[in-house]
Structures are given as C-alpha cells and as structure tokens.
Amino acid sequence: SNDDAQGGGAERVELHDDDVGVVFLPIEFISKAHLVFEATAKPTAREIVATLGASLVVKPNNEGSSVGLSLIATEDELAAKLASINRGSWLIERRVVGRELSVGVLHGRAMGVVEIRPKSGVYDFTSKYTKGMTEYFAPAPLEPADTARVQAAAAAAFAACGCRDYARVDFILTPDALYLLEINTLPGMKETSLLPMSALCAGLDFAALVRELVAPALQRFAAAAEASFDTAIRRNRVRARLTALGTMLVMGAITLVLWLGARAVLDAVKAQLDPDRILNPGALGLGVDGRA
Numbered sequence: 001s002n003d004d005a006q007g008g009g010a011e012r013v014e015l016h017d018d019d020v021g022v023v024f025l026p027i028e029f030i031s032k033a034h035l036v037f038e039a040t041a042k043p044t045a046r047e048i049v050a051t052l053g054a055s056l057v058v059k060p061n062n063e064g065s066s067v068g069l070s071l072i073a074t075e076d077e078l079a080a081k082l083a084s085i086n087r088g089s090w091l092i093e094r095r096v097v098g099r100e101l102s103v104g105v106l107h108g109r110a111m112g113v114v115e116i117r118p119k120s121g122v123y124d125f126t127s128k129y130t131k132g133m134t135e136y137f138a139p140a141p142l143e144p145a146d147t148a149r150v151q152a153a154a155a156a157a158f159a160a161c162g163c164r165d166y167a168r169v170d171f172i173l174t175p176d177a178l179y180l181l182e183i184n185t186l187p188g189m190k191e192t193s194l195l196p197m198s199a200l201c202a203g204l205d206f207a208a209l210v211r212e213l214v215a216p217a218l219q220r221f222a223a224a225a226e227a228s229f230d231t232a233i234r235r236n237r238v239r240a241r242l243t244a245l246g247t248m249l250v251m252g253a254i255t256l257v258l259w260l261g262a263r264a265v266l267d268a269v270k271a272q273l274d275p276d277r278i279l280n281p282g283a284l285g286l287g288v289d290g291r292a
Contacts, residue, residue: 034093036061039086045079052094054078061089066124071095098174101140103154104187104198106166106212110151110158112201114194115140138197142173149178157183165216168195 033052037043048056056072058081072078072095100123104111115137118127127133140147154169161183168187172179187195191206199209 034091036089036091039088039090042082042085045075045082048078048092049075052092055095057093057095059091061091066128069122069124071122096172096174096179098172098179099140100181101142101150101171101173102194102198103150103169103171104166104195104202105154105158105163105169106199106202106204106209107216108155108158110154110169111198111204112138113140113142113147113150114138114197114201115142116194136194136197139201146173153178153180166195166213168198 035043035048035052054072054074056078057069058072058078059069060067070081072081100116100118102114102116116123117135117137118124119133119135120127123134142150150171150173153171157169157180158167163183163185166187168184170181170184172181187193189195189210196206196209199206199212204212
C-alpha cells in the first residue's frame with residue numbers, strides 16, 4: 001500500500017507534482033510570483049507582463065528535470081512562446097537571479113546545503129544531465145547564518161507540506177530574500193544526485209543514505225503486517241465464537257423439537273391409557289358388548 005512505501009506517499013507526491021511555489025508565513029522565505037494556465041485558456045503576453053514583468057521563466061507545470069524550460073526577456077519573446085503552446089498546463093514565474101541551493105531533508109531534519117552553478121547560467125535539462133556543464137559545491141560556501149537559515153526553511157517547508165521520510169527542497173538566495181522553488185518528494189537518487197550530495201555533507205554515504213530511506217518503510221510494513229495478523233486472529237476468534245454459538249443454537253433447536261415431539265407422543269399415550277376411556281368403551285369407539 002502507499003502507507004508502506006518509502007517516501008512521501010501518493011497524496012504528497014501529487015501535492016508537490018505541480019511546480020507552483022507555496023508561501024509559508026511563519027518562516028522567512030517566499031515563493032516566486034507566478035501564474036498557472038492551461039493551453040486552452042492562455043492569457044495574453046500583455047496581461048502577463050503587466051502582472052509579472054517581462055523577465056520570466058516559462059515551463060510545463062507538471063514535468064520534471066526542467067524539461068521544456070524557457071527564459072523570457074521581452075514581451076515579444078513571451079508572445080512567441082505562448083503561440084507555440086498548444087496543450088497541457090503551464091507555469092510562468094517571475095525570474096529571480098541569485099544563488100541556486102538545494103537541501104535534502106531526512107526524517108524532518110535538514111542535511112547539508114548544496115550550491116548549484118551551471119556554466120551556461122541556466123540550470124536546465126542540458127545543464128543537469130550533461131557531464132561538466134554544472135559545478136556543485138557541497139557544502140555550499142555560505143555564511144553560517146545563511147546555511148542555518150536555508151536549513152531551517154527546508155525543514156519548515158517539509159513539515160508544512162506534510163512530507164514523510166525524505167524530500168529535497170530547492171531555493172534561490174538573493175541578497176534580499178530566500179525564494180522557495182520546489183519541494184521534490186521523489187528526487188533523483190544516483191550517487192551524483194543532489195540528495196546524496198546533501199546527505200554526504202551530513203556524514204551519510206550513499207549506502208547509509210539508502211538504508212535510512214528504506215528503514216521507515218520497512219518499519220511501517222512490519223507494523224502493518226503485525227496489525228493485519230492481529231486482525232486476522234481477532235476475526236478467527238470471533239468466527240469461532242459465532243460458529244460455536246450457531247452450533248449451540250442448532251443443537252438447542254433440535255433438542256427442543258425432539259422434546260416437543262416426545263411430549264406429544266407421551267400425551268397421546270397417556271390419553272390412550274386414560275382410565276375413563278378404558279372404563280367407557282364408547283370413548284374407545286366400541287359397542288356395549290365390547291365390539292367395534
């Protein structure tokens with residue numbers, strides 16, 4: 001079942017599958033201003049620029065790995081991009097330029113902060129999956145206060161969204177603010193992926209991380225199996241008691257029927273042996289001379 005699986009669980013994965021940012025008021029970080037639309041109901045470029053400005057990021061709302069990501073600098077570029085969109089749900093965000101950071105969260109506790117520096121300046125699909133296109137710094141060269149701030153924000157986002165076991169939380173840090181990009185409840189899990197990098201900063205190598213990831217799922221599975229076994233035992237006990245009760249009721253009914261039958265036979269015999277019937281031949285259907 002979903003409860004026995006490792007990770008966020010189906011409902012959390014669905015919750016975070018959309019790439020829309022979320023604002024959490026108690027913590028000092030914010031989501032990027034954004035707009036979500038369907039291809040069948042596209043706003044105009046002028047409407048979007050009036051709301052978000054012209055420096056934008058456009059991408060499919062439910063694709064991973066930055067698939068389909070485009071950077072927009074002018075209203076004309078945005079109009080051309082909108083014209084090319086013919087299906088699906090899309091996300092447009094105000095572009096924020098800053099330091100791109102990623103934090104793994106394990107059992108509710110933030111691990112190391114990783115800084116991502118794509119050589120192209122854009123952490124798109126090509127930068128993510130082409131060797132040598134991106135530099136990673138783990139741990140990120142941040143001031144201790146900034147590291148603590150990012151880790152606290154990651155743990156807060158994890159808790160606020162009801163995540164379970166582990167997740168990866170991504171941010172952009174500017175001189176003025178910390179922006180939440182995404183909470184990924186099914187992050188990449190190669191040894192060179194961001195979550196393992198974050199874990200290594202916290203002293204967990206890849207094997208140790210994998211053990212930590214699956215341990216809660218194994219515990220839930222064992223607890224569920226035990227509960228299922230206990231339930232089966234209780235059901236069998238109830239079934240046995242009901243069977244015994246049913247047997248008693250059937251035996252009682254049979255006994256009652258036999259008793260009533262025997263009572264009727266005895267009453268009939270007693271009636272035939274009634275002295276009045278014997279002394280009165282007519283009561284037995286006989287004539288005065290004793291003949292029928």
